[in-house]
Amino acid sequence: MEIDLTMSEGSQLFSLLGTTYNAMLRARKRELEPSGVSLRQTMALWGLKVMDRPTTIAEISQIIDRDHQTTAQLLKRMEKEGLLERLKGPHKRSTITVVLTPKGEDAFRRTFERYEAFDEISSCLSSEELDTLKGYLKRLREQAIAKSALYPPLPGPLASMLGM
Numbered sequence: 001m002e003i004d005l006t007m008s009e010g011s012q013l014f015s016l017l018g019t020t021y022n023a024m025l026r027a028r029k030r031e032l033e034p035s036g037v038s039l040r041q042t043m044a045l046w047g048l049k050v051m052d053r054p055t056t057i058a059e060i061s062q063i064i065d066r067d068h069q070t071t072a073q074l075l076k077r078m079e080k081e082g083l084l085e086r087l088k089g090p091h092k093r094s095t096i097t098v099v100l101t102p103k104g105e106d107a108f109r110r111t112f113e114r115y116e117a118f119d120e121i122s123s124c125l126s127s128e129e130l131d132t133l134k135g136y137l138k139r140l141r142e143q144a145i146a147k148s149a150l151y152p153p154l155p156g157p158l159a160s161m162l163g164m
Contacts, residue, residue, distance in 0.1 A: 013140075027117040035110040040064065040074055041083065045100065045108040054087055054097035083107055 007015065029039050037045070047063035048055055061071040075098055078084050083104035087097045100108065122130060 024118060024121055027121060031114055031117045032111060034114075035107070037107050037111050040066075041078055041107070042111040044071075044074060044078060045083065045104060045111060048084065048098065048100050048104070049108055054099050056095055056097055060098065078104070 025039065032039060032042060035042075043064040044060055047060050050063070051059065057068060057072050057075060060075065061068050064071065066074070075084065075086065079086050079098075081103075082101055084098045085101050087099060089095055089097075125133065
């Protein structure tokens with residue numbers, strides 16, 4: 001029996017989105033190299049800066065779209081590097097929150113001094129094309145979230161700030 005290897009429309013879209021995403025990430029990683037801060041660390045620093053308050057590991061997990069354990073490990077490494085401080089609540093089972101340290105603030109500043117890769121890549125589209133593409137991607141993301149139900153939706157103000 002012969003198997004049809006033709007990709008469905010959805011599979012073609014998934015492949016195109018994945019390769020585009022990966023290429024854009026490689027461009028951003030290259031852009032970040034002089035800062036000495038990894039892409040994941042940059043995302044966590046940005047999330048903490050956006051929240052502008054002590055933030056839980058669960059909230060950072062949502063912002064960077066990683067599971068709780070992976071995020072907790074990332075934040076522990078960042079704490080060892082002096083980029084953030086983990087704060088324990090007054091009770092034994094209190095929620096742990098994290099805040100940026102002065103070194104973390106400096107790292108955040110270094111990572112956003114050069115933030116041109118995504119804009120340079122997207123400059124091949126007009127502003128109308130970008131708006132249309134963002135609208136389509138938001139619809140696809142909402143459908144994918146509904147299918148996966150891994151995380152609850154981001155709070156409205158944060159989703160708005162992220163352009164979601």
